[in-house]
Amino acid sequence: VPEEVAARLFRDCLRKGSFNPRRSIRGPGAWRGPEGSLILHLGDEVCIVDAKGDTDRCAAGCVIDHKVYPVVDAWPEPVSEPANTGEVAQLYKTIQRWNWREPEPAAHIILGFIGAGYLCGALPWRSHVWSVGPVASGKSSLARMVARLLGDAALCAADPSAAGIRQLLGNAARPVLIDEAEASESNTRAQQLVSLARLASTEGQAATARGSANHEAVTFDLVACFFFTSILHPPLLPQDQTRITVLALDPLPADDDGKMQAEVARLIAEAEALAPRLRARIITGWPRLLPTIELYRRAIAGLGHGSRFADQYATLLGAADVLMLDVVPDETVVNDFVRSLDLGRLDQRNARGSDADECLTCLLTHDAGAWISGRSRAVSEMIRDAAQGQANDEADKALQRVGLRVQRRCEAADDGPWLVVANDHQGLHRIFQGTRWAGGVWGQSLERFPGARRGGRTVRFNELPRRGVWVPLNTALPPENADPDADG
Numbered sequence: 001v002p003e004e005v006a007a008r009l010f011r012d013c014l015r016k017g018s019f020n021p022r023r024s025i026r027g028p029g030a031w032r033g034p035e036g037s038l039i040l041h042l043g044d045e046v047c048i049v050d051a052k053g054d055t056d057r058c059a060a061g062c063v064i065d066h067k068v069y070p071v072v073d074a075w076p077e078p079v080s081e082p083a084n085t086g087e088v089a090q091l092y093k094t095i096q097r098w099n100w101r102e103p104e105p106a107a108h109i110i111l112g113f114i115g116a117g118y119l120c121g122a123l124p125w126r127s128h129v130w131s132v133g134p135v136a137s138g139k140s141s142l143a144r145m146v147a148r149l150l151g152d153a154a155l156c157a158a159d160p161s162a163a164g165i166r167q168l169l170g171n172a173a174r175p176v177l178i179d180e181a182e183a184s185e186s187n188t189r190a191q192q193l194v195s196l197a198r199l200a201s202t203e204g205q206a207a208t209a210r211g212s213a214n215h216e217a218v219t220f221d222l223v224a225c226f227f228f229t230s231i232l233h234p235p236l237l238p239q240d241q242t243r244i245t246v247l248a249l250d251p252l253p254a255d256d257d258g259k260m261q262a263e264v265a266r267l268i269a270e271a272e273a274l275a276p277r278l279r280a281r282i283i284t285g286w287p288r289l290l291p292t293i294e295l296y297r298r299a300i301a302g303l304g305h306g307s308r309f310a311d312q313y314a315t316l317l318g319a320a321d322v323l324m325l326d327v328v329p330d331e332t333v334v335n336d337f338v339r340s341l342d343l344g345r346l347d348q349r350n351a352r353g354s355d356a357d358e359c360l361t362c363l364l365t366h367d368a369g370a371w372i373s374g375r376s377r378a379v380s381e382m383i384r385d386a387a388q389g390q391a392n393d394e395a396d397k398a399l400q401r402v403g404l405r406v407q408r409r410c411e412a413a414d415d416g417p418w419l420v421v422a423n424d425h426q427g428l429h430r431i432f433q434g435t436r437w438a439g440g441v442w443g444q445s446l447e448r449f450p451g452a453r454r455g456g457r458t459v460r461f462n463e464l465p466r467r468g469v470w471v472p473l474n475t476a477l478p479p480e481n482a483d484p485d486a487d488g
Contacts, residue, residue: 025068028075029153029173029223030283032122034065038286039122043074053287076152082281083274088323091149091274094267097260098138101248105341108320109245110146113175113227115282115319117150119289120225121173125311128197128226130181130233133249139229141264142249143179146227148271149278150175155224162192166222173223181228190234194244197226201243202311237436238355242308245316245346278323285322292328293318299331299338305347313343356452359437359445360476363421366431368398379404379431380477387417387473400461402427403468410453410470417473420459421446422466443469451475 026041033039036051041060046069048056060071092107100106113129120126133139147156155168156177165176181190200222226244233246252260282289296314301307317338321329364380377385377395379402385395386406399405403425408416422428423443432438437445447454451472458465 024066025070025171026121027070027171027173028072030119030122031067031173032124036287036290038119038283039064039069040078040283041069041075042077043072045074045077047078049283049286051287053284076276078280078283079276080280081277082284083277083323085324085326087274088278088281091267091278092324094263097263098142099250099252101250102345105343105346106247108341109247109313109316110142111323112316112318112320113225114146114149114278115323116315117175117225117227118153118279118282119286119319120175121223122286123315124202124290124293125315126201126223126225127312127315128201128228128244129316130228130230130244130246131249132230132233132246134231134251137249137251138260138264139231139249140179141261141268143177143227143229145264145268145271147177148268149275150177151272151275151279153279159189160193161189162196165193165196169222169224171221175225175227177227179229182230182232190230193226193228194234194236194240196222197224198240198243200224200226238358241347242306242312245312247346281323282319288328289318289322292321295329295331295334296321296338299335300343302335303338303343305343309343309347313346354448356445356449359442360449360471362435362437363428363431363442364476368402383419383473384477397462402431403461403466404428405459405461406473407459407470410457419471419473419476420468421471422459422461422468425461425466446471449476 026039028041028043031039031041033048038049040047040049044060046058046060046062046064048058048064050056060069062069088111092111095107095110096103098106109129113127116123116127131139131142147154153174154177155165155174156179157165157168158179160178165178169176178193181193203223228244236244236246293314296317297310300310300313305313364378364383366379368377368379368382377398379399382395382399383404383406386399396406403422404427405420407418407420410416410418421442424440428442429438429440432442443454446452446469449471453470455467458467460466
């Protein structure tokens with residue numbers, strides 16, 4: 001009876017509870033399961049590796065811990081014989097053959113990315129790598145080698161759009177390799193890909209929503225590790241600088257080019273055979289992976305690096321260790337090794353500065369639009385002149401026209417000099433037009449500058465009273481460029 005069948009279906013649905021297809025469906029790839037287990041969705045089969053390394057199997061279409069693993073095209077099964085430490089050591093030496101600017105960290109990071117790429121859906125943090133270098137530095141050969149080692153799990157694309165990557169990934173967890181992701185004048189497409197990588201870094205923040213033709217929102221969960229190669233990379237925002245590790249390549253020596261090409265060609269030919277055994281090695285090392293990552297995370301954080309920076313490099317170095325070693329390393333050994341790597345050299349924040357630094361640099365290097373003594377002056381020069389006192393009243397007036405003033409006192413204390421940046425001023429709107437600090441956002445960034453204060457007393461800009469952000473002048477400009485005893 002149709003009515004009775006429908007009633008039973010309704011009752012079964014009620015017993016099962018609500019179903020969210022975005023959160024409850026897991027496509028092919030590696031996922032973290034309950035009680036520290038590793039779940040490998042192989043398309044037509046699901047393999048479960050528990051915290052002790054024991055394995056169980058079930059047919060795809062099963063439900064594990066309220067997650068559905070649907071039947072899709074079959075992926076290659078893990079092989080029974082993992083690669084040994086000797087084979088991994090040989091691979092490590094081959095990666096070192098590229099002319100890396102930072103050889104030892106780079107080889108560990110590339111090897112770690114390969115290991116993390118196999119299990120990216122099971123990792124609490126998914127690290128991304130961007131390899132940059134001039135022509136004839138071997139970038140494309142490196143990308144081909146990494147792609148072969150990751151095997152069929154890798155999604156390889158050239159000049160893709162962000163929408164294309166989202167749609168190709170679907171519900172799967174897999175590494176994404178993008179060769180020739182070049183920076184351009186607009187950087188629009190590259191920045192969209194960087195945004196994808198940012199969203200895919202960690203679970204819980206990777207849901208993106210897009211409108212559709214039928215006026216219903218379409219959501220995507222991005223679970224991937226990204227590997228980019230290009231001659232130049234686009235500018236990375238501060239939030240991306242700790243999510244994407246940039247590794248620089250120099251040109252190969254002329255006398256080494258032929259040898260290197262022959263060695264890389266040999267490795268690429270052998271990579272297809274090595275890939276399944278390398279994958280089996282990281283799978284069998286799953287019980288050691290998260291404890292090893294935690295050791296590296298504590299060691300990196302202990303050197304004063306931020307938590308996100310520690311997550312990024314701990315994942316890469318921990319995965320490399322699981323491939324290279326058969327045991328969880330000793331904590332003292334990890335601490336000493338991390339110190340020897342000097343990871344601060346790879347910190348993009350050291351090269352570019354914080355968001356507040358970049359905002360202040362944009363402001364100080366802008367042309368003030370004033371001609372004094374027969375030449376145009378930058379904002380930094382006008383500030384320096386205004387800090388010298390009443391003799392430079394012309395500089396002070398020019399600064400006021402762009403929403404800036406140099407002051408001695410912020411409150412009652414004689415604690416200056418200070419650079420006061422108006423919260424709202426047409427001159428500042430023009431300076432920051434087209435940047436990420438436009439529309440008054442500059443105030444949010446500058447108040448994060450060390451020692452800066454929001455509010456303070458009202459300051460007159462060309463007779464108009466305004467409040468602003470007070471930036472310590474001796475920190476904003478080097479001491480030799482600003483007289484700390486000058487009256488504002």
